[in-house]
Amino acid sequence: MDQLTMLWEYQVEDIKADNLAQEIRRSPLRQKMEKDRDLFMERQKQYKQIEEQVAVLIDRKDAIRDALNRCEEQLSSLQARFEQNPPEELEAVRSFMAEVSKCRETIVGYEQEMKRLTQEANTNDQRGNSIRTEAARLRSEFESLKAQYDKEMPAKKAAQEAQRAVADKKAEGIDADLMAHYKRIKKQIVPPLSRLVNGQCSGCNTSLPSAVLHRVRNASDEIVECESCGRMIIRM
Ligand SMILES: [Zn+2]
Missing domain, CATH: 1.10.287.1490 (Helix Hairpins)
Incomplete structure (x- = not known):
């Protein structure tokens, strides 16, 4: 996993x-x-x-x-x-x-x-x-x-x-750094993680720009945040 x-x-x-x-x-x-x-x-x-x-x-x-x-x-x-x-x-x-x-x-x-x-x-x-x-x-x-x-x-x-x-x-x-990052975002918005659903952030339903979509889809380890709500977007 x-x-x-x-x-x-x-x-x-x-x-x-x-x-x-x-x-x-x-x-x-x-x-x-x-x-x-x-x-x-x-x-x-x-x-x-x-x-x-x-x-x-x-x-x-x-x-x-x-x-x-x-x-x-x-x-x-x-x-x-x-x-x-x-x-x-x-x-x-x-x-x-x-x-x-x-x-x-x-x-x-x-x-x-x-x-x-x-x-x-x-x-x-x-x-x-x-x-x-x-x-x-x-x-x-x-x-x-x-x-x-x-x-x-x-x-x-x-x-x-x-x-x-x-x-x-x-x-x-x-990973401790990843967890620390999660907790930082959680202080701003809950839940701190969102998924990619039909090209949108599942947290705020904003369509992601294609450059961001590309990063979410292709970078497995990179942390990508929604530019609109600040959630960490994961590809699942
Ligand atoms: Zn969002």
Whole structure:
């Protein structure tokens, strides 16, 4: 058997092994698992962001609570001062009233801000809970898909490895340079070998120029490539 015929026979088994490997990679089960995993990571990221927002909210609520307490202390000390030492001048009374009402306005402002922050915290809690629920659902779906995948996979993997072994056996005796050339072409186009059929490249169905045809038909050892698709053309 000549080298190119051996290479052709190798290609048949090589492509079969590749197809089995691809079937494993593209199995719908595996794709669903990958989708679940990606979504799960996304949800985890979102949950972490919400936790960070919650921490910021808690800090802000603490700061406002402190400010609110200070304001209330200020108000009661104003009132105590008024009771202990009531001003006699109208002007002093007015200025006192102004101070009290300013203090009350500030307190109302803080209370509104506090209410807003509490609402925001509640919304965050709800979002966080629904994200956590979905993440848990994704995780359990992933686990059950994985169990199914792990059950089906050994047989598929074994079949793929057996086919790869068949291909490896066919590779025995093929010239190393020729094999390297095959692998180079395979990176560009699959399958890398084509046949001559009615003067055309069987890979891309382009009619070969007569000079190329002549080379394919007459040179037994020369490697001729299709000018259109780059496949190695063999005469069989
Ligand atoms: Zn071609």
